[in-house]
Amino acid sequence: MRGQPHSGFVRQDTVAPTQPGGDRAANCALHIIAIGRLRLDATTQGYIVRKMAEGHSKMEAIRCLKRYIARELYYIIRHRHQEIHQAQITT
Numbered sequence: 001m002r003g004q005p006h007s008g009f010v011r012q013d014t015v016a017p018t019q020p021g022g023d024r025a026a027n028c029a030l031h032i033i034a035i036g037r038l039r040l041d042a043t044t045q046g047y048i049v050r051k052m053a054e055g056h057s058k059m060e061a062i063r064c065l066k067r068y069i070a071r072e073l074y075y076i077i078r079h080r081h082q083e084i085h086q087a088q089i090t091t
Helices: 024-040 042-053 058-090
Strands: none
Touching: 024 042, 024 058, 042 058
């Protein structure tokens, strides 16, 4: 049939498509942090259990964890940048 996509190329799950670009080193660092926290941190393990109870697969739960970590890191970096900027203004 013409005009219809090949069934192998149709995405069947409900995950939003990711952006093709991005920082591979940052993604690698997020993955290492997520897996390390998942192995050692009880709070993180509980987060994954809750996400899986909501119906997410383990990989989807880890994806959510990476986003959570990215938000945490962004806040820390942004807050630290503001502290440095304020220190430069006062001196």
